Amino acid sequence: MREGDMQGYVEPSAIRMKVSKSFDDDSSLSKNNSNVTSGDFDSGVGMNTRKNQVASQNITMNNPIYSMKAKFGIRSPSVPNFQDSLYSGNNNSTPILNNSRRFDPGINKNESNNMDTRKYWKENADVDSAKETPIDNNKTHDDPAMSVIDLYNDDDGYSRNNRSSMGHQLEDYHLESDDEEDEDSENNHESSEMLAAVSNAEFLPKSITLNRKELNTEHCDRYGFKKKNNYVSEETYNAWWEDYSGYCIRRKHKWLLLLQKSGLPVHNDIPVRFPPHSEKLKRYVRKGIPAEWRGNAWWYFARGQEKLNKNKDVYSNLLLKMGNLEDETQKGKIQDLDVIERDLNRTFPDNIHFQKEAFSTKEPVMIKSLRRVLVAFSLYNTKIGYCQSMNFLAGLLLLFMDEEKTFWMLVIITSRYLPGVHNVNLEGVNIDQGVLLLCIREYLPELWTEIESSYNGYTKNTPNNSANSKNLFLLKLPPITLCTASWFMSCFIGVLPIETTLRIWDCMFYEDSHFLFKASLAIFKICEPDLLKGKPSHRSFSQYSLTNTKQHRSNACQDDYDMQMFQVIQTFPKTIIDPNDIFEKVIFKRRLQLNRLDQNEIDKCRKYVAVQRQKHKNYDDIIGKLGNTSPFDEKSDEQNLHGGKFIDNSINILGKDLKMTSEMVNEALSSEVYDFKRGFSGVNWNNSIKERVKHMRKKK
Amino acid sequence: MSRANKSLTKYKIVFLGEQGVGKTSLITRFMYDTFDDHYQATIGIDFLSKTMYLDDKTIRLQLWDTAGQERFRSLIPSYIRDSRVAIVVYDITKKKSFEYIDKWIEDVKTERGSENVILCIVGNKSDLSDERQVTTEEGEAKAKELGATIFMETSTKAGHNVKNLFKKIAKSLPEFQNSDSTPLDDNNESNTANNKAQVIDISSTENENQGNCQC
Numbered sequence: 001m002r003e004g005d006m007q008g009y010v011e012p013s014a015i016r017m018k019v020s021k022s023f024d025d026d027s028s029l030s031k032n033n034s035n036v037t038s039g040d041f042d043s044g045v046g047m048n049t050r051k052n053q054v055a056s057q058n059i060t061m062n063n064p065i066y067s068m069k070a071k072f073g074i075r076s077p078s079v080p081n082f083q084d085s086l087y088s089g090n091n092n093s094t095p096i097l098n099n100s101r102r103f104d105p106g107i108n109k110n111e112s113n114n115m116d117t118r119k120y121w122k123e124n125a126d127v128d129s130a131k132e133t134p135i136d137n138n139k140t141h142d143d144p145a146m147s148v149i150d151l152y153n154d155d156d157g158y159s160r161n162n163r164s165s166m167g168h169q170l171e172d173y174h175l176e177s178d179d180e181e182d183e184d185s186e187n188n189h190e191s192s193e194m195l196a197a198v199s200n201a202e203f204l205p206k207s208i209t210l211n212r213k214e215l216n217t218e219h220c221d222r223y224g225f226k227k228k229n230n231y232v233s234e235e236t237y238n239a240w241w242e243d244y245s246g247y248c249i250r251r252k253h254k255w256l257l258l259l260q261k262s263g264l265p266v267h268n269d270i271p272v273r274f275p276p277h278s279e280k281l282k283r284y285v286r287k288g289i290p291a292e293w294r295g296n297a298w299w300y301f302a303r304g305q306e307k308l309n310k311n312k313d314v315y316s317n318l319l320l321k322m323g324n325l326e327d328e329t330q331k332g333k334i335q336d337l338d339v340i341e342r343d344l345n346r347t348f349p350d351n352i353h354f355q356k357e358a359f360s361t362k363e364p365v366m367i368k369s370l371r372r373v374l375v376a377f378s379l380y381n382t383k384i385g386y387c388q389s390m391n392f393l394a395g396l397l398l399l400f401m402d403e404e405k406t407f408w409m410l411v412i413i414t415s416r417y418l419p420g421v422h423n424v425n426l427e428g429v430n431i432d433q434g435v436l437l438l439c440i441r442e443y444l445p446e447l448w449t450e451i452e453s454s455y456n457g458y459t460k461n462t463p464n465n466s467a468n469s470k471n472l473f474l475l476k477l478p479p480i481t482l483c484t485a486s487w488f489m490s491c492f493i494g495v496l497p498i499e500t501t502l503r504i505w506d507c508m509f510y511e512d513s514h515f516l517f518k519a520s521l522a523i524f525k526i527c528e529p530d531l532l533k534g535k536p537s538h539r540s541f542s543q544y545s546l547t548n549t550k551q552h553r554s555n556a557c558q559d560d561y562d563m564q565m566f567q568v569i570q571t572f573p574k575t576i577i578d579p580n581d582i583f584e585k586v587i588f589k590r591r592l593q594l595n596r597l598d599q600n601e602i603d604k605c606r607k608y609v610a611v612q613r614q615k616h617k618n619y620d621d622i623i624g625k626l627g628n629t630s631p632f633d634e635k636s637d638e639q640n641l642h643g644g645k646f647i648d649n650s651i652n653i654l655g656k657d658l659k660m661t662s663e664m665v666n667e668a669l670s671s672e673v674y675d676f677k678r679g680f681s682g683v684n685w686n687n688s689i690k691e692r693v694k695h696m697r698k699k700k
Numbered sequence: 701m702s703r704a705n706k707s708l709t710k711y712k713i714v715f716l717g718e719q720g721v722g723k724t725s726l727i728t729r730f731m732y733d734t735f736d737d738h739y740q741a742t743i744g745i746d747f748l749s750k751t752m753y754l755d756d757k758t759i760r761l762q763l764w765d766t767a768g769q770e771r772f773r774s775l776i777p778s779y780i781r782d783s784r785v786a787i788v789v790y791d792i793t794k795k796k797s798f799e800y801i802d803k804w805i806e807d808v809k810t811e812r813g814s815e816n817v818i819l820c821i822v823g824n825k826s827d828l829s830d831e832r833q834v835t836t837e838e839g840e841a842k843a844k845e846l847g848a849t850i851f852m853e854t855s856t857k858a859g860h861n862v863k864n865l866f867k868k869i870a871k872s873l874p875e876f877q878n879s880d881s882t883p884l885d886d887n888n889e890s891n892t893a894n895n896k897a898q899v900i901d902i903s904s905t906e907n908e909n910q911g912n913c914q915c
Contacts, residue, residue, distance in 0.1 A: 338796075339719065342719055342720040343719065343720070343741050345737075345738045346720065346739060346740055346741040347740070348740070349736070349739065349740060350740075387769065387771060388719065388741050388743055388767055388769045388772070389741075389743045391741065392743075424771050425771070425774060426774055426775060429775075476778070477778075479778060482745040482775055482778075482779065483744060483745060483747070484744075485743075485744045486744035489743055489744070490743055563710075563747070563749065563762060566747050567747060567749070570747055
């Protein structure tokens, strides 16, 4: 019955699923390490007998087969039963948030997300009829739920009353006022009361089974992160959370109504499908996806299932391969393994799910999952292998979804959202920094002036720079970019407080990678006053004669300012505890120019920067070879992000640099074929590029 | 300490070395005198600044903590460029991290030339003597070979030799070597809220074993 063992690549403890969902059986944890314990449900049992069983809810819910099915809309007849139990309900997509976190925060009982059982998922998915059972949304507020809530309410006093007593409501509603059909918020008072209560239970877990772990979860947030850090005190956190949790509850209520309206099922409080893209949904996403839905929502919006379906056996095969590696002690041959190993315990050390249990030497389940995901990835994508920061990406994903999904999301993030960013040469991150700089230049000109002048100071000692174009900053990135590089590499994990990070992730998966730039600009926007505060005083009257200023300004003065700027950029984001500081103050302000930034623009920019960097490199190579010092073309550098000027510029340069191979020209051109939403219309642009190509060919 | 109000000489110190050898930990020990078993992996670069008193003089140290993974090396050179001190850290329990220091030192020398920079080699985790893979002698020999100014073994966990290290570094700065040093002009003493500079007096160092130094 332990088929998992046959596959031989997972250590015994990982084979077993820790099926202890009910309040009283958390003791099973200690047992299920090495034995198929009586009393507790072994995954094998669950899987083998699954078909015959109208299983107890506990079993069904902890069975990954079911999890998968529930997620993918494949359901066996017994599944709807679990709706009756809130305890078991949310297992599938958000193991931490909904199970372990709520009832035993220390341990992800859904041990390792059971990648070893993938095989069965597939088999059973085939066998089972994909019967859709009509779902009654009201079930979410069933009695069991209420009983749990009562428990919670007694415990922490953060009751549903809290919601109505919150003074900030009015204030918040203007933020939520997008919902034209907002009558719901007031009219459906009763259901929202219930929801509030349900949500409170989820948001403010203070489980009665916590005693298993010596951890005081009072000091942790709902994801298991320590509330307090160097930048935010626990008091600050709690004070903010009191408001924000109310906000989350109201948002969730709206989401539920939206889904109901769209006729989408919500299983046990967790939807598996979401409405099609629309402005309205975009607003909803920007205002935050309910935390316990995030796993499913991200997966859905990032089209993870599509990816998984195309690559059905890939992950399990990778795990097999990984198992073989261990057997043959080939580990040493793969450099990444060692590197990954050293980062495992340095991934969220302040999160209880990544910590060892007190008095235990047993490796946390999360760490095991993390290892498998990262190693599998490094085997899957050898171009990237393992890059520091991916541990954080995978770690955060694991808090919201199972292992295999995490793996595929990691694949999606590193290819679609952050192309090349984690590659061995980190060229992608350099490109993105270049793009960010261009965005700053365009949207935050005042700040750009400072960055540029600090940069000029910084490069003044480097040879040849006077000859190079102003675009030099795209090649030799200014110092602040090593700080902002980590914003992109880890998608703001560790840069912003967790709730803020998650809100950005919501938008990233829904709106694509340009949102990362938008968020970066928003951060710069809100810390701009701090950044400009200490700028050297004699700057003010010399805006139009920067070159002179540079000479006058003393090194130390500039240096001080640079350091200060660096420190603000490094520190300030860590204090943005309230996501709405970013969203309300910047993202939702339609008048702000930076909100015109869209994906096309970013794609275009990325290509532009890539070409520029390549060109510079080629140029440098050529110069290096010829010993030539002829100045690089810089004629059209005054352009901005709009319109086709970027292309103009790159083509100009391409045309002038006769050393460019035709390959390069082609590459440059093909990389620039994009529609422009603003300034130039598509037709104009195409005409203009046509002409230029003609012109260039003539020249040749 | 009237000096502190007038002008402070600033020195940029960059921490290099393979991942997980204890760069962040070394800085944290120096800055806050604390230690955690696990620090979050550093991505990119972290900047901290600290004011230090020594022999009646005050200097400001700017500490640059870098990511250790090899691929990040391509990002770091610009930070090495104008740093006065480079601290290359290895883990005495990991031979590989020791072998790796050559590459870092090469980077430093490329960017700075060997004369302009105070090069320190630090073997960290000396508390784990059972797992030691690199002997002190090997470390010393390497330091000599690479022309490092300072070699020292430290334990950030036990707090061993950390203050000594920084004291020694400070002592080799021009500020403390001759009165001729010309501190950079500092008209803009930044005392902003964000500038979390701290002042410590390391004149009274703890009684700990002096590391091996080859100046």
